[in-house]
Amino acid sequence: MNQIVEKVLFSEKVAKFVVDAPRIARSRKPGHFVIIRVDEKGERIPLTIAGADPVKGTIDLVVQKMGVSSAKLFELNIGDHILDVVGPLGKATHIHNAGTILACGGGVGVAPMLPIVEAFKKAGNRVISIIAARNKDLIILEDEIRKWSDEVIIMTDDGSYGTKGLVTAGAEMVIQRETVNECIAIGPAVMMKFTSLLTKKYQIPTQASLNAIMVDGTGMCGACRVSVGGHTRFTCIDGPEFDAHQIDFDELIVRLGGYAAEERLANERFLKLN
Amino acid sequence: MEWRAELRKKIANKERTLMVRTRMPEMDPAVRIRFQDREVNTGLTVAQAQSEASRCLDCANPTCIEGCPVSINIPKFVKYIELGSFLEAAKTLKETSALPAVCGRVCPQEKQCEATCFYTVKLQKDPVAIGHLERFAADYERESGFVSVPEVAPSNGIKVAAVGSGPASLSFAGDMIKLGYDVTVFEALHEVGGVLKYGIPEFRLPNKIVDVEIDNLRQMGVKFVRNFIVGKTASFDDLKAEGFEAFFVASGAGLPRFMNIPGENFNGILSSNEYLTRVNLMNAASDEFDTPVLRGKNVAVIGGGNTAMDSVRTAKRLGAERAIIIYRRSREEMPARVEEVHHAEEEGIEFLNLANPVEYFADENGKVNGMRVQRMTLGEPDASGRRRPIVLEGSEYDIAVDLVVVAVGVSPNPLIPSEVKELKVSKWGTIEVNEETMQSSIPELFAGGDIVRGGATVILAMGDGRKAAASMHEYLQGKR
Numbered sequence: 091m092n093q094i095v096e097k098v099l100f101s102e103k104v105a106k107f108v109v110d111a112p113r114i115a116r117s118r119k120p121g122h123f124v125i126i127r128v129d130e131k132g133e134r135i136p137l138t139i140a141g142a143d144p145v146k147g148t149i150d151l152v153v154q155k156m157g158v159s160s161a162k163l164f165e166l167n168i169g170d171h172i173l174d175v176v177g178p179l180g181k182a183t184h185i186h187n188a189g190t191i192l193a194c195g196g197g198v199g200v201a202p203m204l205p206i207v208e209a210f211k212k213a214g215n216r217v218i219s220i221i222a223a224r225n226k227d228l229i230i231l232e233d234e235i236r237k238w239s240d241e242v243i244i245m246t247d248d249g250s251y252g253t254k255g256l257v258t259a260g261a262e263m264v265i266q267r268e269t270v271n272e273c274i275a276i277g278p279a280v281m282m283k284f285t286s287l288l289t290k291k292y293q294i295p296t297q298a299s300l301n302a303i304m305v306d307g308t309g310m311c312g313a314c315r316v317s318v319g320g321h322t323r324f325t326c327i328d329g330p331e332f333d334a335h336q337i338d339f340d341e342l343i344v345r346l347g348g349y350a351a352e353e354r355l356a357n358e359r360f361l362k363l364n
Numbered sequence: 365m366e367w368r369a370e371l372r373k374k375i376a377n378k379e380r381t382l383m384v385r386t387r388m389p390e391m392d393p394a395v396r397i398r399f400q401d402r403e404v405n406t407g408l409t410v411a412q413a414q415s416e417a418s419r420c421l422d423c424a425n426p427t428c429i430e431g432c433p434v435s436i437n438i439p440k441f442v443k444y445i446e447l448g449s450f451l452e453a454a455k456t457l458k459e460t461s462a463l464p465a466v467c468g469r470v471c472p473q474e475k476q477c478e479a480t481c482f483y484t485v486k487l488q489k490d491p492v493a494i495g496h497l498e499r500f501a502a503d504y505e506r507e508s509g510f511v512s513v514p515e516v517a518p519s520n521g522i523k524v525a526a527v528g529s530g531p532a533s534l535s536f537a538g539d540m541i542k543l544g545y546d547v548t549v550f551e552a553l554h555e556v557g558g559v560l561k562y563g564i565p566e567f568r569l570p571n572k573i574v575d576v577e578i579d580n581l582r583q584m585g586v587k588f589v590r591n592f593i594v595g596k597t598a599s600f601d602d603l604k605a606e607g608f609e610a611f612f613v614a615s616g617a618g619l620p621r622f623m624n625i626p627g628e629n630f631n632g633i634l635s636s637n638e639y640l641t642r643v644n645l646m647n648a649a650s651d652e653f654d655t656p657v658l659r660g661k662n663v664a665v666i667g668g669g670n671t672a673m674d675s676v677r678t679a680k681r682l683g684a685e686r687a688i689i690i691y692r693r694s695r696e697e698m699p700a701r702v703e704e705v706h707h708a709e710e711e712g713i714e715f716l717n718l719a720n721p722v723e724y725f726a727d728e729n730g731k732v733n734g735m736r737v738q739r740m741t742l743g744e745p746d747a748s749g750r751r752r753p754i755v756l757e758g759s760e761y762d763i764a765v766d767l768v769v770v771a772v773g774v775s776p777n778p779l780i781p782s783e784v785k786e787l788k789v790s791k792w793g794t795i796e797v798n799e800e801t802m803q804s805s806i807p808e809l810f811a812g813g814d815i816v817r818g819g820a821t822v823i824l825a826m827g828d829g830r831k832a833a834a835s836m837h838e839y840l841q842g843k844r
Contacts, residue, residue: 113592113597113598114597117596117597117598117599117602127554131647131652131653131654132654133646133654133655134554134646134655158654159654162654173554174554174590174591175591176552176553176554176591176592176593176597177593177596177597178596178597179593179596305638305641305642305646305655306552306553306562306618306641308552308553308593308618308777308779309618309619309777309778309779310562310618310619310620310637310641310777311620311634311635311637311638311641312620312622312634312635312637312638313634313635313638315622315629317629322622322624322628322629324619327619327778327779327782341629341730344630344631344729344730345629345631345730347631347729347730348631348632348658348731349656349658352656352657352658353656355656356654356656359651360654
């Protein structure tokens with residue numbers, strides 16, 4: 091049982107939960123994720139850790155309301171408990187001094203990007219961050235990202251904030267302007283796919299953090315398998331970050347829809363009950 | 365043991381050997397395939413159990429015990445059943461086994477105790493149904509309400525940890541707590557029991573039966589910590605700093621193998637671990653639970669082991685019209701328990717033997733809709749002693765499938781070996797141990813079960829747990 095000690099609404103559908111998890115707060119590193127189960131009947135869902143306070147013993151989780159499980163979590167408030175939280179899982183981001191880092195975050199992908207940006211900055215890199223979303227309401231953690239970035243570029247699909255356009259437009263502008271040594275992309279699979287295609291064109295090493303479907307998160311089930319460089323890898327133990335230029339994003343996108351019909355049914359049942 | 369001498373005299377051996385082995389009563393196949401959660405075997409009645417127990421000759425040299433990886437005193441518990449002292453029989457089981465109700469259900473007795481039974485070896489007759497009797501005694505005790513808690517030595521205050529909560533760890537924990545140690549079992553999942561919970565289906569091993577055995581350990585003083593991944597949530601060094609002096613790593617063979625053939629990553633193709641975990645651990649077959657499971661009309665399960673049987677029979681229960689086992693060798697080489705294959709047949713499972721998948725096909729949405737298999741033939745025996753399957757060139761043909769479960773084996777879970785750099789690991793990823801002591805290259809770290817064996821049985825894992833407990837005890841006492 092892990093208590094929620096803080097809940098911050100970023101938008102109607104996105105919120106940050108600060109959750110009591112002292113062990114994980116101490117052992118987690120940028121890039122790690124946790125698996126949570128909201129209640130007895132809940133799914134096990136992976137959530138990337140957006141930050142942690144080892145002194146207070148808390149971790150930050152940013153959640154977008156999508157299906158049944160995220161909706162259930164979204165309904166919880168300060169003082170409520172999440173039944174199970176396990177982690178930290180996955181391999182931590184390889185943080186080093188590379189020179190200039192271009193960090194591209196789309197939607198809620200900005201949350202897991204935050205600790206990575208912070209770590210790269212602390213390692214002495216010049217960090218340029220791009221925060222992209224459909225519209226102004228969905229831009230999250232701007233102040234926090236600014237704190238650890240030399241420059242922040244905001245991109246919105248509808249132009250309601252920052253520059254109108256996709257994350258790739260902002261990224262290409264930076265790449266043409268100055269030398270970028272490494273890139274990191276976190277967000278929806280399609281966004282990562284196109285960011286990866288762009289950086290491949292400019293031969294910039296790029297890591298993407300994948301959000302595959304998982305059950306246990308410890309290598310046991312293989313639901314999260316992904317093709318990287320022609321080999322099957324497990325996102326949970328081999329990832330979640332991989333060399334973006336080697337990832338078969340089209341396969342990933344198809345696999346993310348593997349339970350779409352079942353999820354739709356479950357969502358309908360859930361909405362009827364509530 | 366005067367009572368046993370008396371009992372031996374009651375019926376002449378000749379008469380005993382003329383009795384016929386009792387058959388395990390089971391649910392009608394037509395009925396049971398509608399229920400994921402009802403046990404197939406319904407258990408012996410008191411009369412059946414006593415009659416079966418009286419077949420046992422109480423041999424002077426009981427070879428059956430040698431066939432048991434945890435050395436249960438088989439004739440003693442069987443004779444208690446003949447005598448009608450069922451609770452004593454259960455107590456006898458618990459002297460050396462932490463999980464009698466489990467073993468009575470899932471052990472491959474035909475390869476172990478029953479294979480070395482006097483009837484099998486000397487009389488060429490059906491062995492005493494030791495497994496059925498074990499289950500009877502354990503079930504009788506549980507249902508009687510008089511569950512005995514084995515005696516434990518006074519606490520010695522020495523903290524030891526087991527990593528993983530499957531059969532190896534539970535068996536280890538049972539022995540260590542009896543010796544007076546302060547035992548904590550760490551489990552990564554939200555449920556204690558490991559493969560007994562996520563892997564073996566309800567129709568073969570109900571979770572509530574596993575829970576009773578775990579509760580028994582809890583009453584003996586074993587502590588269980590769930591949602592805790594040793595090596596991740598806390599390191600071994602962290603735990604040492606918290607006072608743990610030795611560890612038993614039994615983190616299992618939790619890494620499913622795939623065949624790496626074209627199309628294997630299409631949707632609708634999943635590992636048996638995923639399929640069974642969704643259904644068994646996450647209750648995905650029930651609408652009340654949020655976790656989904658794919659249901660297929662034409663389900664192919666690849667493999668011939670117990671996990672393959674569990675998967676294919678689960679598919680049948682979840683509504684498959686055709687549920688097919690595809691196995692590259694013949695029936696004789698199937699590693700599954702004889703009883704499971706027999707039950708699967710009764711339930712209308714199709715067996716496509718001497719066939720191997722080579723490619724999968726999918727519809728426009730990336731969902732599997734067919735597979736290509738090739739026929740095989742058998743050649744000379746390989747290292748496992750089984751005849752090697754050989755491809756029959758040009759024998760490929762296609763079958764329509766909408767769900768495929770891959771049950772071709774598992775590899776050791778890499779979490780611990782990857783977190784503990786000094787640990788010696790084989791090229792297969794299993795932890796290397798001294799076979800006698802189960803001690804690894806790190807003296808305070810012992811290991812057993814599938815992380816050492818790479819995919820074996822519940823009972824062999826339990827045997828490892830016992831062995832590790834005995835040698836860890838010796839190691840820790842030697843340090844004092």
